[in-house]
Amino acid sequence: MTVRHRVAVLALDGVMALDLGIPSQVFGCASDSAGHRLYETRICTPDGGPIRASAGFAVTPDHGLDLLDWADTVIVPGIHRDRLDAATTVAAMAALRAAHTAGKRIMSICTGAYVLAAAGLLDDRPAATHWAYAEDFRGRFPQIALDADVLFIDDGDVLTSAGVAAGLDLCLHVIRRDHGSEVANRAARRCVVAPWRDGGQSQFIERPLPAPGDTSTAATRDWVLTRLGDPLDLDQLARHARMSVRTFTRRFREETGLSPGRWLTRQRVEHARHLLESTDLTIDQVADRAGFGTAVSLRQHLRATVGTAPLAYRRTFRTTT
Incomplete structure (x- = not known):
């Protein structure tokens, strides 16, 4: 029998409706190859x-703060x-701190980062929230290393995301981290969303219209994806x-939020x-087909991204999917 990972969603007064529904929807679509659900999600409020x-x-929940246990x-x-200020009650803050101390993974969507910050869970950590609140957030919490560009930040036991739909990205990332890309991709297909969005929030920030003659880099990005090796x-x-x-670099960053080199990597x-999870190619072959050239280069980039070596990654995710 599959043991389901238990997810508690702490809804506070004034909760954003879409944010509230994202975890139940995305984690509810995650299943193993036999169709067994991998997560159980429940909702609670402070009282x-x-x-x-x-x-x-x-919103009428079935649980109180005891759900965090x-x-x-x-x-x-x-x-x-x-x-925001009224929602950060003493009881909710204490429960979040206790959950973190007990070793539970803590996540926020959009302005939920304010709650984690008020609880002291983001002190001296990197964090993300909606780009429109970046200046206010930095003013309130100067001890937190806010990154207003990224869609989400995974800092191990505490994860934060940017605004609204970035909660989808974060939940899919967690499924990918827990169970590998195949499971996350299946969940994304069920939700009819992209399994991975390129770039950061900078592509969504309001800015002047492109100058006459500027064109999109989308066709070149599609071309690159067929030639990664x-x-x-x-x-x-x-x-x-x-x-x-110069023009290409500027347009590319405006459209994706990343430099061309960072996006390509x-x-x-x-x-x-994907190749490590779904094929029997050697590490050298994977490195070549992915465009890294050598196993050493692949190992360096994979460790920097997911914190593990290619063989360890393959052992983990080929057995769980």
């Missing part, structure tokens, strides 16, 4: 009573800005896009992970 969601309806992972969804440099990418290197790492 077990109803709260008001930001959309104007009431049951959980393996605790998630705090975003809260409407006007309710080839040696590629910035000049080649710019030529394919029919732009100068990320795609190669994801391709290598």
Whole structure:
């Protein structure tokens, strides 16, 4: 029998409706190859009573803060800005600190990072929240290393995400971390969302319209994905896009939130992970097909991204999927 990972969603007054539903939906779609569900998600409030969601309806949970004792992972969804201070009650903060001390994984979606910050769980850590709240967040919590560009940050036992839909990215990342890419990709297909979104929040920040003559780099990105094993440099990418290197680099960062080099490395790492999970290729062959050239280079990039070596990654995720 599959032992399900237990997820508690702590809903506070003024909870953002979409944020509240994301964990149940995404984790509910994660299953093993036999179709057995891998997570069980439940919702609680500080006193077990109803709260008001930001959309104007009431949320009536089945549990109070004792649910955090049951959980393996605790998630705090975003809260409407006007309710942030009122939502951070003494009882909720104490329960979150106790859950963290007990070794539970703690996560937040969007402005839920404010709650983790108020509880002291993000002190001297990197964190993410919605880009629109970055200045306010930094003013309130200068001891936290806020990154307003990324979609989410995985700092081991505490994970935070950017606004709204970035909660989808974070939950899929956790499934991928727990059970590998095949399980995460299945869950993404069930949710009809992309299994992995490129770039960070900078691609969504409001900015002036492109100047006349500027074009998208999307076609070049698609072209690159079919040639990850080839040696590629910035000049080649710019030529394919029919732009100068300077224009291509600027447009690429505006559209993806990443430099071309960083984006290419990320795609190669994801391709290598897929090959490690789904093929019997040697590590040298995986490195070659993913465009890293040598096993040493693959090992360095994989360790920097997921914290493990290729063989260890393969042993873990080929056996769990």
